[in-house]
Amino acid sequence: MSDGGRCYSDHDDHYGGGFFVKKRKGRGPFVGKMVSEGPHKYRNKGGYGPYPRSRLEEDDGDVGESYESSHHRFLPYGRGGKRSHEKRDKKKFGGFHRDSPHQGRAKYNEGWKSWYKVTIPHGKKYDKFWLLDTLQDVCPVPFTPVQFHxxxxxxxxxxxxxxxxxxxxxxxRTITDRDNFKVTILTRPCPPPQSLAKELNDEEIEHFKNCMQKRYDGANQAMDMKAVRSDPDLVANKVDVILNRKxxxxxxxxxIEDNVPELLSLDISNNKLFKLDDLAEITLKAPNLKILKLSENMIKSDLELNKLKGLKLEELWLEGNPFCDSFRDQTSYISVVRQHFPKLLRLDGHELPPPITFDVETPTTLPPCKGSxxxxxxIKALVLRFLQQFYACYDSEDRQGLLNVYHDEACCSLSIPFSVGLNPSRSTIGEYFKYSRNIRKLRDANLRFKLLKQKRLNVVGFLNELPRTQHDLGSFVVDILAHSNTLLCFVVNGIFKEVEGQSSHALRAFSRVFVAVPGSDGGLLLVNDEQFIRDANTEEIHKAFATTAPTPSSSPVHVLASQDMVLAFIQLSGMNSEWSHKCLEDNGWDYDQATQVFMKLNTEGKIPDVAFIK
Structure with a gap:
């Protein structure tokens, strides 16, 4: 966009306007503070500062003059300050009055002190309700969002x-999305939204209604609202209708909904529309609309058309909008427009080849997500029992009990996101970097082999080096990938927290794939254990440890007969049947308590060797 000889990028509010900034070595584009996060001062020399788009929202709606001004070439390395033609004017006339830097923006009003505009860069990709709910949960001051768009x-x-x-x-940047990206929030004082700034009174609405009645063609069910602001009747009655205001x-x-909901054609050309958010409701107000004329407006992107995708248009007029000149040929133009309106037959008055469509309507909603x-x-009883026993030992002070869980030829590996490896010292999971075997990025064959832990003793020794943890069993989602009489493969997703070290109480998310074979005692022996660890996102953090995981005595899924419980405890502890039975009986058949007592006594060396003779 240009104004007064200066050009602004569409992304000026990300980086601070149309001037050159030397890139700082080793820093990403969002590491430092953005212009909008700093003091609210204009950074450019003259013009409108770093928010050129704000004029379109705060102006009186007549934005045509700024767009139609001459386009000067932008020189990123040129000297700032006064332009050459201004200097010539000064010499010719003996001086000139420099424009105020605030010219073109609505003047500040004391009544605006309470209003702030909040911008989320790349926020369109998020679900509206997730984004607003998360912000309201995290923000310490309650707020009500107005006019989300x-x-x-x-x-x-x-x-x-x-x-x-x-x-x-x-x-x-304190909120993490599902992809582990930080959510940036930009705020600045602003005037009240235009939708609240002025409402039409009853007399103005009546004049507007009479104007529309005069412009309606009942025979063709067509409404002509072209250049409606200059309508003589509205001008005579001092009703200034600006359709680019909500x-x-x-x-x-x-x-239209109250009087002509059966409308088939609508012409709103030459009304200086630069976005179509406010027109989106036409899909509900006039669902039968077939012809829409948007010519000679100020639409700069074909993405605006996506806001009208609910209409089944047959004819569309777009000529005269800035984005129409951005295509290399007519074929590309037609192809892009048809992506939004597949059944379009005429574009800008030209007949189009018949569209290739299928009559079968595809569902627009996905089925609800299921659990495990x-x-x-x-298999459910076997796997859940195994996981409860496995993580009871894994979360204990000594993981040596896992020796009875792994096969003699077992393999184990761990990996973390590749982005952490770029600068592990700045990541909370950087301590796992030295163990990470991310084979998509790890090219060194020797290092790949070294990071793959093989043999039972090496596997358990490696697991003992990892930080002590506490897993949230209530967060587990378990999926069986493959199963047969001799093989069982399943994946576990869940949350855990570290209970020691520099990252004590830090919450992690994990995905762990187990491949197991039948053991001699009827249990499972792991032959492959692959774990992926990352930081938990904001949603996972809120849900973590919210409920107590079911115990064997409280959940019907985990209720075991005494014989099964003894067999499970034999597998976990390595003790023989007699001592396993005695340990469970002494602890009232509370499996968790018996496990904790066994781990404590085994660590202290108080269990006699005879207990392990089978």
Whole structure:
């Protein structure tokens, strides 16, 4: 976008405007503070500062002049300050009055102190309800979001609370999304949203309704609202209708719904529309619309059309919009527009080849996500019992008891996200980096072999080197990948926290794949153990350890007969049947308590050797 000889990138609010900034070595684009996160001062020399798009939201709606001004070439290495033609004017006329840096923006009003505009870069990819719920949970100051909308890749909303606006800025980059990216939050004071700034009164609505009635063609069920702001009747009655403002567009759509919901054609050309968010409700107000004319507006991206994808248009007019000039040929233009409206027959008055479509309507919603997949009740009981025993030992002070769980030829490996390896000292899971065997990035064959732990003793020795943990059994999701009489493969996803070291109480998410074969005692022996560890995201952190995991005595899934419990305890402890039975009996057949007592006494060396003779 250009104005007064300066050009602004669409992403100026990310990096601070249209001036050159030397890149700092070793720093990513979002490591330091953004312009919007710093003091709210204009950084450019003249012009509108780092928020050129804000003029479109805070102006009086007549944005045509700024866009239609001459386009000067942007020189990123040129000297700032006064432009050459300004210097010539100064010499010719003996001086000139430099424009105020705030010219073109609405003047600051004391009543605006409470309003803040909140911007989430790349926020469009998030689910609206997840994003707002997460912000409301984390923000220490309660707030109500007003007019949530998206613009390109960003999400925006307003808050009528200066304390909430400042608090939202403080929690920037403290929230982690599902992909482990930090959520950036930008805030700044602003005037009230246009939808609240002015509402039409009853007299103005009546004049507007009469204008629409005059422009309606009943025979063709067509509404002509082209250049409606200059309509003589509206001008005579001093009703200034600006369709690129939400309140006017909403009023027009409501009148259509109340009076002509069967509308087939709508012409809103030449109304200086630069976004179509407010027009999106037409899919509900006039669902039968077949012809839409948007020519001679200021739409800069074909993505705006996606907001009208609910319409089954047959004819569309877009000529005269800036984005129409961005295509290398007519074929590309037609292809992009048809991605939004597959059944389109005419574009800008030209007939299009018949679309290739299928009559079968594909479902737009995915089925609800299910929990664990455990194949059958027998496998379910076996796997859940194994996991409870395995993690009871794994989370104890001594993991030597796992020697009875692994096969003599077992293999084990661990990996972490590759991004952590770029700078492990700055990551909370950097302590796992030296063990990480991420084979997608690890090219050294010798190192690959070294990081693969082989043989039972090496596997358990490696597991003993890892930090002590406490797993949240209630968070486990278990899926059986393959099973037969001689092999069982299953994956476990869940949450755990570390209970010692520098990262004590840090929450981690893990995914662990086990491959097991039948053991001699009817249990399972692991032949392969592959674990992936990452930082838990914000949603996982909120849910972690929220409920107590079921115990063997409280959950029907884990209720075992005394004989089965003895067999399970033999597998865990390595003791013979007599001593295993005695340990369980002495602890009231409480499997967890018996396990803890055994681990403690075994660590202290108080269990006689005879207990392990089978």
């Amino acid at each position: 998206t613009d390109h890749s960003r999400a925006h909303f307003y808050v009528d609370n200066s304390a909430a606006g400042k608090a939202l800025k403080q929690i920037s 309140c006017y567009m909403t009023t027009m759509l409501q009148i 997949y455990l194949a059958s009740d027998d």
